[in-house]
Amino acid sequence: MLSEKSAQTVRATLPVVGAAIEQITGSFYHRLFAAHPELLRDLFNRGNQADGSQKSALAGSIAAFATVLVNNPDERPDAMLARIAHKHVSLGVTGPQYQVVHDHLFAAIVEVLGEAVTPEVAEAWEEVYWLMANALIAIEQRLYEQSGTRGERRPYTVVSRTAETADVATFLLRPADGGPVPAHKPGQYVSVQVELADGAKQIRQYSLSGQPEGGLQITVKRVAGDPAGEVSNHLHQHVDEGATLLVSHPFGDVQLADEDRPVVLASAGIGCTPIIGMLHHLAETGAARRVIAVHGDQQESTHAFREDFAGLVEKLPNAEAHVWYEHPEGECPTDRTGRVDLTGLDVPADAVAYLCGPLPFMRAVRTQLLEAGIPAADIHYEVFGPDMWLGK
Template sequence: MLSDKSRPVIEATLPVVGENIGTIATRFYEHLFAEHPELLDGTFNRGNQVDGSQQQALAGSVASFASVLVSAPDRTPEKLLRRIAHKHASLGIRPEQYQVVHDNLMWAIVDVLGDAVTPEVAAAWDEVYWLMASALINQERGLYSARGVRPETVWRPWRVERKIRETDDVVTFVVERVDDRLVKTSLPGQYVTVLMPMPDGVRQPRQYSLTRADDGQHRQFAVKRVQGDGKPDGEMSTLLCDTVEIGDVLTMSLPYGDVVLDDAGRPVVFASAGIGITPMAGMLSHLVAANSGLNITLLHADANEGSFALRRQVVEDVLTARNASLHVWYEDGTGSIEPMDGVHAGLMDLSEVTLPDDALYYLCGPIPFMQAIRSALIERGVAPSEIQYEVFGPDLWQADLD
């Protein structure tokens, strides 16, 4: 909670900071990496720096946190903080790194706003930063403790046991544990960070959803090759798909992620598009492994059946589950050779299916897809709190703050 001294200062300056927060974030990262180039090796995803998504996510997070402190002083944006904390834990972020971020962020605020940053204004925004940082440090400490690790020991070596071509641009990796340190199983819906040296020697991290229930000895994740559409090819996905072979050893974090299957015993509806099927496949696999009797509805949209990654695994799990159904939407309007409960043409349309009462919803896919599905669900009377969503990369949507 903001102090009485700082609240009116934040209220007065929030509009101008909000108006300039994108520029502040850009200048922050430029200065941070100039002062600490080592952070580009193993901590920050430079692909997200190139396309600007990391800057946008930082700007949105800081502005949103400050806005909540002013508009709702009796609460904090827990979902926003939890999402960031899990991502940080999967990267092994350490408490002392928050001081480095603080120093460079405050420098950027002064650099952009100039003389408007009086000592009083600087002190108020300093308080905002440390309220947010302290909340994240505490959450991350709990996440490390729950896994029985320290930030520097979240990493483990895993050997590639199988490499499965799912589609033209998606490859599944099945990896086995190399060392004998205790590894707890993942929760349904979680991801791991893969840390690999690029051809120039700089290590880069990427998060990948776990696509099957694991026993702590073996894990499975899928990688979609990123290329085309006017963007530079994804360096990590290209390296994994083209260069990594069976027998190679990968460095992976322990599993983290805040979007996990609720154990409330209520019906579940999974809605995904494209590679967004990956966390859904993982949660479905957990339900099948547990012999769950939950009412399960899986809705998936794709270009066509050939581009439906993990299709055979998903279909087999739906058939194995005691009370599950599968509906697909193919943009090209083609049918299916698989046993489906419904094959629809075009984009996903919830009016074409019957949804269970009192269900919990999980969304994953491109942000426009999730925005459309979430809006359709809310129009049907589903409470926003009953809808969880997973964003690959920095969360540029932050729908949980609605």
């Protein structure tokens, strides 16, 4: 809990800091990478740095945490902290790195805000930072202990590669040492580290898209554009059967719970990967609960796991599938041409929902689920890349 003195100062300065927070985080990353270029080379996603999304996500998390501290002093944004902590442990973030972040972040605050950063203001925001950092360190320590790891990645052999669409490939991985696969839950992800042509050892996180016996399965979409996806393109161009990848223990706070309540599984585009993993689990465990599986895509040929999606739903005794295509290549019902729209579906108010896809899709679906009577606490989502929805 933030001290009353600091709470008053943070409340008074939050508008000023909030207005400058992206400038502050921009200066922070510039300072951090100038002092520690290895962090940009081997830890941070260079694509997210190039397009500014990581800067915006950091700014949003700090502002959201500070806002909760001053507006709801008896609460802690545990969902937000858990999401960040799972991402951190999959990357191997350690406690001492928070001091490094602190030093460069507060130098950036002073640089941007100048004389407005009085000793009292600095002390108050120091308290905010360490409340957030120490909470994350504690959660991350528990996650490391539960996994039996300290963020290291283990060699896995690619035993097969399957093309799902022209731009999506599934890689089946088995431990190179022949040992057991770590336990994981449907909805979780692993981080994969590859060495690129310039020597950088970049890391990306990929959802587990199935539950193969004795292995892990990830599915990767080739990311085009500027900047193009460094790791996704490397995997598509250079990684085939027999290759070795360095893979983390599975992590992720969005996990399908085994219960009897109805469940809505909604995805769009490559957001289908954790959802298809959840459907595999439901089918393999013979779940009798009601399942409403929803997917949206550009067209049939871009819909990864299209046949698996239909087949898994057919295996479930109380499941239904609903698919929308924006530009269908074949015949598609008029009411299913375009973007996903749940308003015509019978969605029970006691359902729990799991969403994955582009942010506009998830915002729209979340709104429709709320209007159907599902509480916000029962709507879970996974974001690929920096979470631009933190605190929402």
